[in-house]
Amino acid sequence: MGHAIHWAKDLSEARDKAGLFVYDLVLLDIDLPDGNGIDYLREMMKWPVPVIIWAGSEQDGIEGLNAGAADYLVKPFIFGALFARIHAVGRRHEKFPEPYCVGRLYINEAERCCERDGQRVYLTRCEWTVTTCLRRRPGAVVSKATIEEELSSLGSEIESNTVEVYISRLRKKIGRDRIATVRGVGYSFVPESDTAPVDLVREVRSIVNYFLKKPWFTGRIILDDDGCPPLVRKFEDVLAVSVALHCLIENALTHGLPDTPATVSLRANGTIAIVNGGPVVPLPDPDELEERHRRRTEADSGFDLSLANQAIKDVKGSLEFASPAPGREDGFETIIRIPQ
Incomplete structure (x- = not known):
């Protein structure tokens, strides 16, 4: 069916793999050689991953649902039923994109x-x-x-x-x-024609929600777009903002204070400000950022300020930096400006 699978033969191995990988869905047999799967299911509830249990009886299945499972199958079962449950649970938990x-x-x-x-x-x-x-x-x-x-x-x-x-x-x-x-x-x-306009406000909300769904960033971003009307922009401009915003939010959350949420502010003129708390730092040099981007290779995968700077520059926009952030004695602010 095209799914990537990691198999663990017992609870010990399952715990090891859970610490190394992020999974979209877990299939859990409750009869394991070194423990009870229901107990492990309760442990797993602290992670945002749906679980389908393989139960020995209907009563075991009900116990699994009460413990937090997304669904269950009673053994023995046919693989068609398993695939159908995987797809149903995946759709409910947004593990598959909408058609x-x-x-x-x-x-x-x-x-x-x-x-x-x-x-x-x-x-x-x-x-x-x-x-x-x-x-x-x-x-x-x-x-x-x-x-x-x-x-x-x-x-x-x-x-x-x-x-x-x-x-x-x-x-x-x-x-x-x-x-x-x-x-x-x-x-x-590209969801639509690459010449179709896109609502910048909707895209910014989507990016912020993407970060908020990560357990380690939960509650650490505040989106301020109150009163901002829809901002229809060229697809190329919105794509550039998307690239830059991912880099800048990740930078803000990584280097900011854990107990001080980063703020993403979107204004009616299309400017976006990203502010985080933290120590005052030297401001990035635009020429140095451009040179750093030029030296990057295809193998480089990390998001950084040089990518954000280049993405916005490619659509004739600009990034502006300030530290301390305006109105604060600490922190870092980046402003994205793109042509209207």
Whole structure:
């Protein structure tokens, strides 16, 4: 079915893997050689991952649901039922993107169905993996290293041009304008025509919500867009802001004070300010940022200020820095400005 799977033979191994990887869904047999799966299920409830349990009886299944499981199957069961439960739970917990149906293209990851111009398009397991990786965050940019990691989890051999090969194949199958390349950063799934305008306000809200869903960033961002009307901008401009905002929010949360939320403020003129608390630091030099970006390689996957600066500069915008942040005695502020 194209899913990447890690198998653990007992509770001890399961705990080890849980500390090393982030999973979209867990299948848990409650009859384990070194403990009770229900007890482990209660441990897992502190992580935002849905669990389907394999129960020995209906009563065990009910106990699992009461302990926090998303669903259960009573053994023995057929694999068709298992796949159906995986897809149902995945949809409820937003592990699969919503089906895409715009114009000539239809994509449904949960059902592994793709159509173009009414004709079925067959994607390989790796092509589905790349598609889902891009579509989990439509309009956002996914780094090459992230896609390589997803492909590696399937057991695929990764070479220097593996991602480019799959991107090229996908463009031939679903349309060249459906996948955009962001130079030096990665790739983005384009939800609509690459010439269609996009609401900047909706995109900023989506990015902030993406960070708030990460357990280690929960409660650490405040979005201030009160009274801001819809801001319709060119797709290229909004994509550049998306790249820069991911870099700048991650920078603010990483270097800011853990007990002081970072603030993302969006104003009616399209300017966006990102402010975090923390020590006063030397201001970045724009020429140095540009040189740092120029030296980057495709293998670089980390988001940093040089990527943010280059992304905004590519659409003839600018970044402005201040430390201490205006109105404070500490902290760091970045302002994104793009043409109206």
